[in-house]
Every structure is written in structure tokens, then in C-alpha cells.
Amino acid sequence: MKRIILLAFVSFITTLSSFSQGLNNTSGAVCVNELSVFNYGRHCLNSNTRWTVTGGVFTENNSTSIDNTAITQHTVQWTSGVVPAGGYKITVEEYCPTVTYLTSGTFTGKIPNVEKITSGGFNDPNSLAVPCGSTANVTIYAYVNKAAGNQVQGDFDGTYSIGLPSGWSTISKSYQGISTYDGHDYYVYQIVLQPHATSAGNFSLRNTTSCSGVSQYSDQRYFTISRSAANYSITGGTLVCSTNTYSISDSYISSYSWSTSSNLYVSSGQGTGSPQVTYNLSNPGAGYVQASVSDACGNSNIVQTKNIYVGPPAHSITGPSSICLNNPETYDLTNNNIYEASTISWSSSSGNLSVYSANPIAYVTALATGSYYLNATGINACGSVTYNYLVTATDCGIMSKVSPNPAGNDLNVEFLNVDSAESLPDEIDLLPENSLIPVQVVNVKETYKNNKLGNNPSIQMNVKDIPRGIYYLHIYKQDQKTPVNRTRVILN
CATH class of the missing domain: 2.60.40 (Immunoglobulin-like)
Structure with a gap:
């Protein structure tokens, strides 16, 4: 009796050791309608297994799963023409008395899979903002995975399915060669698109190469195209003496709202592309005209501002109010620019205050003690204004x-x-x-x-x-x- 038990134990060890535990293959490339045979080596004697498959069925039951089976070999027919997200996959769960073993294998399609679409290089963005109204050609690039087992890449025109935003069209598609990124090889394609003036959406691409006489599709990849606001600008004069007309000219603007600084007001044309703006005869100085527009691409509250000058020059003189005899000092006009004063004239109320003009500044020297006025006159197309500044000269020592x-x-x-x-x-x-x-x-x-x-x-x-x-x-x-x-x- 003891001898029989020993033989049975030896036989048990021999049986287990003859298995190659787990699935016999766990990676590779497969084709739609193709058959794949899988063997499984069990980890424990008389265990049951549960088999599941993604992208295919088991031939013995035409199902995606087989439960509670002791059979260690099954055949799969790959049925999905679209490579599933994550690839074709088979999984085996083995239920032993104290532990459950999980083994899986993942397979690519034999056709090359579109890895990504970018605006240029492999790591560039997969999106692009095209200005509203622009119909200039857009060039993007598709990177197709050249994995081991893939079929040789064929003609781009006949093997890829393209989706476009409404109104867009494809101008050209060309093979650029093979590039390597992070140790992987990719087929590179250049696609040139003709945009619609206002529409946006996704460009999509997937491989539709025939495999075993049946179409097998790769994962679909997307490139997102949005429409940004165009570079709208306000045209019109930089100096307002009375009334000026300002405008934004663009056929894709759908609405306008105009506003101004406090020394101006919109006198006519509100809500149009060419309003009239009028000086309110108070607070001459810096001002602005501003437009808030919406466009046909769905962009709204696009604000553009034009800085202008309003009315005659508005200045003040800066510099010391007390100076020493024969000691030149520098004086300046604040807020001076070409629009405020195209001409500046300096003078004094007495010959005892010498003025050397170097616009927009002046060098002033007192030749005798006393108080004098330094005068500065600013002139522009709207008129002239003279400003006075009191300067007192004293004897500070050696003259x-x-x-x-x-x-x-x-x-x-x-x-x-x-x-x-x-x-x-x-x-x-x-x-x-x-x-x-x-x-x-x-x-x-x-x-x-x-x-x-x-x-x-x-x-x-x-x-x-x-x-x-x-x-x-x-x-x-x-x-x-x-x-x-x-x-x-x-x-x-």
C-alpha cells in the first residue's frame, strides 16, 4: 500500500512539470478572420479555467468566453474589423484551491495603427486654432505605428479613411518616410487641408487596409481644429479735434459695440463697423476708442482698443522753482508726444532768464536775481496752449x-x-x-x-x-x- 501511494505522488509531480505554465503566446499581430490557437499550462492539478477574448470568438462555442473548463487548448477566430481599444486580447483565469492565476495576451492588428496626428513633429500638439475667416492651407502630420508583424504600408489614398470638419477638403496626402521616436518606428504622412472660412471640428484618420480579404480598421485618431478670433484692428486718426470716423473692416464680424474714453462719445454709427466719434470739448489729453465684436466663428467679446489724443495740447512744466544765478537747469513738459504737441515753443518773461530750447526740454539760466516766468507753448492741429511756470533766481555764492x-x-x-x-x-x-x-x-x-x-x-x-x-x-x-x-x- 505504501508503494502505491508513492507512485501516485511521483506521477502527480511528473504531470505538473510537463506543463508550460500560462499562455503559450501573449503578443504579436493578428488579422481579421484569422485563426489563432492558444495553449495554456495549468499551475495546479484539476483546476478550472475561464477564457475570454476581445475582438474575436472561440470557435467551439462562437462566444467571447468559455467558463469552467479543464480544456487547455482553444482556437480563436478574430472577428472585429476595427482594432479594439487596447488591442485584440485573450485572458485566462485559473482557479486553484488557494490562489487564482490571471494570464493575458494582447495583439495588434496586422495593419499599421495610426498612433497620433500632430501639427508637425511627433511631440507637437494634436490641435490647431485657425483664425476666423482664414482659408489658408493647413498642414498636419500622421504618425502610423510600424510594429513588428505589420503588413508593409500601402498607398495612402487607398488604405486610409479620413473625416473632415464641415466644408473642409483634402488638397494632398503624401508619404514622408519612416521616423523613429522613443525607440519606435513610424510611417509619416503629410496631409494638406483646405479650410472652410468659419467651420471647426475634428480631422479623423484610421487605416482601412484589407487583411485576409476583409477590411480591418485601426484605431481612429483625431486632430482638433478650432477657430480663433482674427487679428482685428481699428483704423482711424490718432488725433481728434472735433469728429473722427473709426472702423473695423472684416466680413466675418457679426456684431459691434463701441465705447470711448470720457473725453469722447460715439455720435453716430453705434453697432456698425464705422462709427463717428466726437470730442466733447472737455478734458483734452489722452483718450481711446474701443470695439467689442463677435464673429461668425462663435468668438464673442473680442475687445480691440486704439489709443488716441484728444483736443489741443495738455501739458505742465516740470523743473526747479528756485535756481542759482548762472547755473543752468533743465525743464520739461509732461505728457509730451507727437500727437499732443507737434511744435513746442519756449520763452521767458524777461531777458534775465535765458532759455535754450532743445525740444521737448529747455535749459534755463538766470542772469540776474529775481522772479520770472518760463513759458512753453504747445501746438497741434487742434490749437495751441501756453503754460507758465514761476522761477525764482537767487545768488548762491560764486557767480x-x-x-x-x-x-x-x-x-x-x-x-x-x-x-x-x-x-x-x-x-x-x-x-x-x-x-x-x-x-x-x-x-x-x-x-x-x-x-x-x-x-x-x-x-x-x-x-x-x-x-x-x-x-x-x-x-x-x-x-x-x-x-x-x-x-x-x-x-x-
Whole structure:
């Protein structure tokens, strides 16, 4: 009896070890109507299995599943002409006393599967926004998986099914060759489309190559086409003196709504493509005209703005209200631009306030103490406005007169209120506009050490070899770190 039990145990081990556990094949490429035979090696003795198939049927029962079977070999006929999402698939569940084993195999179709459609390279977007109204050609690219077992790719025209947005058409389709991405080979096709002016939708593509005499379809891939707002722009003048007409001209705009800045109003043409805009005779200055439009492609509230200037110039003068004698200062007009003032004229209320105009700024020098008005007149096509600015000149110490200014070869510095050698400045420095390092230094007292001091002593500086530009003349007294006089000098 003991001998018989031992033999049975040995036989059991031998039977299990003769199986190749699991499915005999789990990948590859199959064709519609093709038969595939699968063998399964069980993990435990006398177990039952459940077989299921996607994209085909078992020939013995013409069904997609077989339950509670001890049979380890089954034949599948692949029936789906469209490659299922995730591929053709077979799955076996084996029910052992303490564990369930799950084994599956996935198969591609033998026709190449469309992997993706993009606007260019393999990793480019699978969508494109085409401006509303545009009928310019659109070029996209299809990448078709060249997997092992695939049939050789045939003629594009005869083997692919194309879907287009309404009103679109295909101009050309051409094979571009094989490209490799991430270790996979792909057939690459270029497709040129002729858009409809306003419609959007999906471009779709799938392979419909015949396999075993029956059409077998690959997964369908999509390329999404939307319609963006076109680059609409407002045309019309940049200066409004009374009434101007503005417009947006585009045949695909379906509605208009116009608005303006507070110094303008829409006097006629609201809701059309060409309204009239009128200056309300208050608040001259910056303004705008704005349009909110909708188009025939379904885009709405598309806002376009045109910045303009309204009325005569509106300025104010900026600069110091107090200046030192013979020490030039800079003044400017705020908000100046070509539309506000095409011409700017500077002047003063007295000859004691010298004005050098370098529009839109002015260099002002007081020649005598007192209070004077600096005047600036701005002129444009709508009129002229003069602005006044009160400037007070005081004696800040050593007075000097620099001439000529602008200067060419020589620069003469005359000291106007010096009556003794002790009252002379110690040093004159000539500094570039954007530097603290002087390009020329004159020791004034050393110059006059052996010279007789006359009326209004002066220093002549040779500036012939100094680069042309804007400089500042600093006059220093002994032991003072800041200049007692600072004059702006132009070398030309």
C-alpha cells in the first residue's frame, strides 16, 4: 500500500512539470478572420479555467468566453474589423484551491495603427486654432505605428479613411518616410487641408487596409481644429479735434459695440463697423476708442482698443522753482508726444532768464536775481496752449558765466562777483553727463598765483579733443565736497 501511494505522488509531480505554465503566446499581430490557437499550462492539478477574448470568438462555442473548463487548448477566430481599444486580447483565469492565476495576451492588428496626428513633429500638439475667416492651407502630420508583424504600408489614398470638419477638403496626402521616436518606428504622412472660412471640428484618420480579404480598421485618431478670433484692428486718426470716423473692416464680424474714453462719445454709427466719434470739448489729453465684436466663428467679446489724443495740447512744466544765478537747469513738459504737441515753443518773461530750447526740454539760466516766468507753448492741429511756470533766481555764492555754450574748441569761464584772490574758487572740474570722473581739471588759484587779478577774472579751457556730448562744469571752493556752482555744458 505504501508503494502505491508513492507512485501516485511521483506521477502527480511528473504531470505538473510537463506543463508550460500560462499562455503559450501573449503578443504579436493578428488579422481579421484569422485563426489563432492558444495553449495554456495549468499551475495546479484539476483546476478550472475561464477564457475570454476581445475582438474575436472561440470557435467551439462562437462566444467571447468559455467558463469552467479543464480544456487547455482553444482556437480563436478574430472577428472585429476595427482594432479594439487596447488591442485584440485573450485572458485566462485559473482557479486553484488557494490562489487564482490571471494570464493575458494582447495583439495588434496586422495593419499599421495610426498612433497620433500632430501639427508637425511627433511631440507637437494634436490641435490647431485657425483664425476666423482664414482659408489658408493647413498642414498636419500622421504618425502610423510600424510594429513588428505589420503588413508593409500601402498607398495612402487607398488604405486610409479620413473625416473632415464641415466644408473642409483634402488638397494632398503624401508619404514622408519612416521616423523613429522613443525607440519606435513610424510611417509619416503629410496631409494638406483646405479650410472652410468659419467651420471647426475634428480631422479623423484610421487605416482601412484589407487583411485576409476583409477590411480591418485601426484605431481612429483625431486632430482638433478650432477657430480663433482674427487679428482685428481699428483704423482711424490718432488725433481728434472735433469728429473722427473709426472702423473695423472684416466680413466675418457679426456684431459691434463701441465705447470711448470720457473725453469722447460715439455720435453716430453705434453697432456698425464705422462709427463717428466726437470730442466733447472737455478734458483734452489722452483718450481711446474701443470695439467689442463677435464673429461668425462663435468668438464673442473680442475687445480691440486704439489709443488716441484728444483736443489741443495738455501739458505742465516740470523743473526747479528756485535756481542759482548762472547755473543752468533743465525743464520739461509732461505728457509730451507727437500727437499732443507737434511744435513746442519756449520763452521767458524777461531777458534775465535765458532759455535754450532743445525740444521737448529747455535749459534755463538766470542772469540776474529775481522772479520770472518760463513759458512753453504747445501746438497741434487742434490749437495751441501756453503754460507758465514761476522761477525764482537767487545768488548762491560764486557767480560764473560760461561761454560759448554750446562750445566747440574753447570754453571760457568768467567769475562775475570776485573782488579778491581769496574769493576765487579753488578748482573747476569738467565731468561727462553720466560719470563722476572729470575729463579735465583746472586749479584756479594756481593759475592766478603769479597773475594780476583784474575785473571779472576768467579761465579758458581747451576742449577741442574732448568727445562731443553733454558735460557738467563743477566749481569748488576749498575744503568743500560739493560744488558751489554747477553748469551744464554742451560740446558740439
